[in-house]
Amino acid sequence: MAMDLRQVVAAILTMSMFLMLGNMIKKDHIDPLLVDMPVSLDIQQGLLKVSKHSLVKLASGPWKEDDEAMRPCWKKLYKTKKGEQTNGYISLSLTKGPEYHALQIANAIMIAKHLGATLVLPDIKGGKVSEKRMFGEIYDPQKFTTSLDGVIQVVKDPINQQVGEKVVIVKVPERVTEKFISAHIEPILKKKKQVRLTSQYQSSNLTKAKEIGDYLNPYACLAMFGSLDLHPQLKELVDSMVRTLRFLSWKSSAGKFITVDVKVTEFKNKLSCQRNDTTSKEYCYGAEEIGQFLEKIGFRKGTTVYLTQTEWHESLRPLRKYFPNTFTKDAVMPIDLKARYLDSGNFEYEKFIDFYLCMQSDVFVATTMNMFYNNVAEMRIASGKTQILIPANKLSTSAADYLSPHILKKNHMAYSCLCKI
Structure with missing residues (x-):
C-alpha cells in the first residue's frame, strides 16, 4: 500500500525530532560528565579494536620508542624423566598480590626440583582470610603445567593423601637456598610426604643487583618469565581496557597512554615519596605534583593517564587540571x-x-619503589617497553633524565634472564 506524502513528511519530522532530542541529552547530560567525572563510557564494551596500522598520526610529546623484545636465555634445565617416582608433594598458596607470585612460584619450583617432589597446583589468597580463589580463576593452568613439563611434575591434588592427616607448614625465606631446603624441608618431606610452604619477607623491595644476582637460578627465571599467564577471560578484560585507553588517546598521542601507580591514601597523606640522591631529602607526590611532573617533561594536556586507584576520588581532581583524560x-x-x-x-x-x-602501557610512572614497581619493570623489560619514569625533584625538563635506574644501569635481574632477540 502506497504511503501518503503527508505520512512520509511526518515520519521525517519525527525522526529529526528524536535526533535533535538525543543530541540535546548528550550535550547537556553526558558530555559534561566526560569532562568533570571519570564515568563509564558507552565505547567501553570490549568491542573497540584499534590496530597499530590505524594509528597513522605521529605521537607528539616525550614518547620513547619501544626497544626490542627479549627472549629467554637462561641455561637449559635438567629434564625430569617421565614416570619418575615422586618423593612427596609441595603445596602453597600464592599471596600478597601478583607482584609476589612469581617469586613464590620460583621458590616452590626450586624446592620441588631439589627434592624430586611433585608440585600441587597452588590456590590464591587475597588480603582477607575469606578471600581465596582457585589457580585457574586467575591464571592459565594449562600454560603453567606445560611450562614446567620436563622440569617438575604438577598435579591438581596430592595422590593417596591420608584423610585427616595434618600437613606440616614450613616458612621459607624470600630467597630460598639449597642449604635451607636440606635442613628444614627435606626431613619433613621424607617423614610426612607432604609439605605446605608459606613465605616470609624481610623487605618489600628486591632491587639490589648483587643480592638478586646471588639468588639467580634458571628456575627463578622460568617462574618470572615462562610460567604465569592470565586466565584467557581476565586477559581479554585487560586487553579491552587497553583498547579503550588507546582509543581515548588517539587524537592527542596516536593511541599512546600513561599508567601511574598511586593510590588515594598516598595522595591524601603524601606517602608517595622519593629520596633525592644529591640532597638526601625526600620529596613527596600527590595528584598536583604528578600533574606538574608530567607537564614539565612535555606530555600534552590531551594525553590519557590511567591511575591504579580503584575508583575516582575527589583528591585526584588536581591531576585532571593538567590532564583531563585521567581515568x-x-x-x-x-x-x-x-x-x-x-x-x-x-x-x-x-x-x-x-x-x-x-605492563602494557607506553609509559609507566612509579611513584613508590616497591615490589609492584620492581616486577612491572621486569615484564616491561622483557617486552621492550622500557619507558619507566621515576618522578624526582629535579630542574631537568627531559623525560630521559627520569628513567628508572633499572633501565639506565641495567641492574634488574631481567637482564640476567633475558637476551635480545
Missing part, C-alpha cells in the same frame, strides 16, 4: 563486567588488572 579502572572497564571484577567484594581482582595494564 581509574571503574571508568574504562566494560560495564557488564564490573559486578564480577570490581563490585564482588570477595577478591581484589584489581591488583591483577593494574599489574598487567601497567
Whole structure:
C-alpha cells in the first residue's frame, strides 16, 4: 500500500525530532560528565579494536620508542624423566598480590626440583582470610603445567593423601637456598610426604643487583618469565581496557597512554615519596605534583593517564587540571563486567588488572619503589617497553633524565634472564 506524502513528511519530522532530542541529552547530560567525572563510557564494551596500522598520526610529546623484545636465555634445565617416582608433594598458596607470585612460584619450583617432589597446583589468597580463589580463576593452568613439563611434575591434588592427616607448614625465606631446603624441608618431606610452604619477607623491595644476582637460578627465571599467564577471560578484560585507553588517546598521542601507580591514601597523606640522591631529602607526590611532573617533561594536556586507584576520588581532581583524560579502572572497564571484577567484594581482582595494564602501557610512572614497581619493570623489560619514569625533584625538563635506574644501569635481574632477540 502506497504511503501518503503527508505520512512520509511526518515520519521525517519525527525522526529529526528524536535526533535533535538525543543530541540535546548528550550535550547537556553526558558530555559534561566526560569532562568533570571519570564515568563509564558507552565505547567501553570490549568491542573497540584499534590496530597499530590505524594509528597513522605521529605521537607528539616525550614518547620513547619501544626497544626490542627479549627472549629467554637462561641455561637449559635438567629434564625430569617421565614416570619418575615422586618423593612427596609441595603445596602453597600464592599471596600478597601478583607482584609476589612469581617469586613464590620460583621458590616452590626450586624446592620441588631439589627434592624430586611433585608440585600441587597452588590456590590464591587475597588480603582477607575469606578471600581465596582457585589457580585457574586467575591464571592459565594449562600454560603453567606445560611450562614446567620436563622440569617438575604438577598435579591438581596430592595422590593417596591420608584423610585427616595434618600437613606440616614450613616458612621459607624470600630467597630460598639449597642449604635451607636440606635442613628444614627435606626431613619433613621424607617423614610426612607432604609439605605446605608459606613465605616470609624481610623487605618489600628486591632491587639490589648483587643480592638478586646471588639468588639467580634458571628456575627463578622460568617462574618470572615462562610460567604465569592470565586466565584467557581476565586477559581479554585487560586487553579491552587497553583498547579503550588507546582509543581515548588517539587524537592527542596516536593511541599512546600513561599508567601511574598511586593510590588515594598516598595522595591524601603524601606517602608517595622519593629520596633525592644529591640532597638526601625526600620529596613527596600527590595528584598536583604528578600533574606538574608530567607537564614539565612535555606530555600534552590531551594525553590519557590511567591511575591504579580503584575508583575516582575527589583528591585526584588536581591531576585532571593538567590532564583531563585521567581515568581509574571503574571508568574504562566494560560495564557488564564490573559486578564480577570490581563490585564482588570477595577478591581484589584489581591488583591483577593494574599489574598487567601497567605492563602494557607506553609509559609507566612509579611513584613508590616497591615490589609492584620492581616486577612491572621486569615484564616491561622483557617486552621492550622500557619507558619507566621515576618522578624526582629535579630542574631537568627531559623525560630521559627520569628513567628508572633499572633501565639506565641495567641492574634488574631481567637482564640476567633475558637476551635480545
